Amino acid sequence: MHEKKSSSKKIIAIVAAVIVVIAVAGGIYYGVQANNERVRTEQAAKKKAAAASSSKKAAAASSSKAAAESSEAAADPLYGKLKQYGLTYPELQYAKTMPITFVGDSVMLGSESFLKEIFPKMVMHADVSRQAYGVPAVLKQMQSAGQLANTVVIGVGTNGTFTADTTKEIMDVLGSKRDVFWINVHVPSQPWESQSNDQIKKATDKYKNLHLIDWYTVAKGHTDWFAADGFHPSTSGQPHYYTLVAKQVLQQVTKK
Template sequence: MKRHAAPRKSILKRPIFWVILVVIVLIGGFTVEHKSIANLFSQPTATKPKPKPKPIKLTASEKKVAQKYHLSPKATAKAHTVKVTAIGDSVMVDIVPEMKQVFPNAQVDGAVGRQFYELPTIAQNLKNEHKLANTIVVNLGTNGPPKKADISRFLKVVGNKRQVYWINTHVPTQKWQDQTNQMIASIANSIPNVHMVDWHGLSKDQPTWFAGDDVHLQTKGAIAYVGLLAKTMGK
């Protein structure tokens, strides 16, 4: 008599099936979730927000300067404390009172008819005497375009740590105006410590700022000129 084979257990009833299934689920779940779990434990600790900068308080005299020259408190405060060596031509001579009002620590050296080729020697002499400040203002180009060799000599004297603010020119009666201003812009774009002060752009349509020669400054022009310098430095 033939023996009948015992009926096979359904795979679902076999313990080994469930063990394998549980292992697969656990491994798969770990693979999907391990990154988020790791991220959960690696979250950076909360940092305190940076305190807001304290508002700048100006003295009564500084407030008057800020109002007169249309300056922000920040620009006014910086101009009041920064030490400046300002070297220029007759336009610089025009603005000495305004420069001293906005920049009380400025040493202003202006001369009628001064050319750019004189600047390297002036700067070197001041440096030798330990009188060349870390902030230098240059107003030259009214009487002729600067030469690249003279610019290189000047920048060598200054070095790369002093900041140079070079004011471009408004001299519409002279053919070298655009050449000079293009050279100033080019130098400012390529030398990190040289900054152009765009006096030409600001004064372009302001005839009442100038004397009859359209170069030297009336009081309104001097206020605008020095105000622009302070705003540029305050950026």
């Protein structure tokens, strides 16, 4: 009987010891887990604080840069004159270093000095009464002289219509790698206005690197923008002409 009691006490003691070991192990385990969670929480908080600090520094740098650009823009007389027409300061800064070639008729020629202000590195070959069929020869001459930039603006069609063959000759010289822009025409007094514009639209639909500058739609109805002949921009119309050309060109070339 005494031995049975002694055996029972040992069993109880062993069970109690096991329980204590399990409890201690569980406590240690949960303590480690809690500590790990605390460490993770602290690390997450530090990362968040570091990210917030970095974000604040970036915002401060961006704000400082914006302030500097704003100050420079405010001091730029060309931007002050042209911002009302939708040209941005970064666009005008880009234009200062951009080689560009213009080939056109007297409508384009009338805005030469203003376009030169925007694109100081431009080369223009514009002439009075120029027709589209004369452009391929001009382009070939300019190509031989190294005057064809990667961006070319064509402005003909005012003095008469032309065929798809002429368009092909022009694009054959310019190739498929250049960005080419064609300004359509506003000449309401002449029957070929719509014919020229139709040819220009067909050409821009056909050639992927040829872009339409829609002067006709912008100018339509603005009789006060033109001289007595109805198609040469007057002093009030010229800013609308050359800023439209500059904006369309710069939006295209700067998005690449």
